[in-house]
Amino acid sequence: MNNLKVIFVNWTAPFFHKNDAQGYNRMKMFDLPDDEYDIVDYELVIQELAVRNAKKYVGVTKLYTDNVGYEFYKKKGMLGLWDEVDTDVLETFNKEYSYIEPGRFWTTGKSIVMGKEPVPYLFLDLDFIVRCEIPSWVWNYDLVHTQWEIQRGEFFVFENQINRIGGIEDFNQNMFIPNTSFIFMNSEALRDDYLRRHLDIITREYEYIPEWLWLIADQGILGYAIRKLNAKVESIENNIYMSYSESHTLGDAPAPGKALFWLKDPNRIDHVENLNYEHVWFNKHALKLNEEYRKYKVDEYKKEIGKFNKKII
DSSP: OTTOEEEEEEOOGGGGGGGGOOHHHHHTTTTSOSSSOOOOHHHHHHHHHHHHHHHHHTOEEEEEEOHHHHHHHHHHTOGGGSSEEEOHHHHHHHHHTTTSOTTTSTTHHHHHHHHHSOSSEEEEOTTEEEOSOOOGGGGGSSEEESOEEEOOGGGOOOHHHHHHTTOOTTOOTTSOEEOOSEEEEOOHHHHHHHHHHHHHHHTSOOSOOOTHHHHIIIIIHHHHHHHHHTOOEEESSSEEEESSOSHHHHTTOOOTTOOOSEEEOTTSOOOSSOOOEEEGGGGHHHHHHOHHHHHHHHHHHHHHHHTTOOOOO
C-alpha cells in the first residue's frame, strides 16, 4: 500500500493541566516549566527517529497538533520532519470541547484524530519506531494493532465501578484490550464507532475521574467496538502483554505461578512476515530516572538518525 498515510499526534493541552495528571504521565512532566510548553530533549530525539523511519519504511507522514505544538516544533526547527502538518482538527476540538479534563484524558487528542482521519491510515505513537516495511498481510484486515493486553492492578476495572460513572456500552471486564500505539485502520464503521464511544466518555460530568478511565477511553472502547462490529482484526505482536508482571521483582528466577511480561497468544496467526519495531514506551520509566541508560539509548538513537544524512528542513 504505497500511498498509505502515517499520522502522528501531539496534543499539547494536557501539559497545561499537568497538576491533574497521574502515574507516569505526571512524572515525565513534573520538572518542566509551567508557563511554556516543552518536551524533554531525549523524547525529541525519539520523535525524530520515529518520524524519519515511518517516512522511510511506510509512506507520507502527517502531524496533527494544535497551535502551541506547531509553534513549538517551529522553534525547534522540526516542522520539516513531516510531509503535512494540520492544526485545524485539534484547534477546533479545543474550542468545541474546552470543558473536558485534558489532565486526566491525556490521550484524547490522539483518539479525536483517529476518529476523523480518512481510512485507510496508519497511526503511530511518537515513540513507536518501525524498522522495516509494513508486512503485506496487514492490508487484509479492518484493523491491526500492536498487541492484546491483560489489565491488572489499578487498571483492572469491575463492572460496579463502570456503573458508578453511568455505564459503558458493551463493557466487558474480562476481555483483552488492544494496544493503540500502532493502529492500521481500514474500516469507516469501526473508526466512527470508536469516536462516538470516546466522545461519550470524555463529555460526561464527573465528580472524580479515576486514572483507569483514560485507558478505557483510549484502548478499551476500541476492543468493545471491534467485538460489536465483528471486525476482522489482528495484532502485530504474537504475544499478549500482561501489565504488572513479576519480572521486575523476580527477574529470571523460577517461581511457581510467576506472572510473565509476555504470554503466547494462542489465537493469533503466526504470519511468516512480521514487523521489526521498537516501542520506547516500555523503557520510558528507565529513560527518565536512569541517566546512564538514557545516555546509552540516546546515543544509539542519534547514530541511527545520522544514517539519514539529511538535516531537518
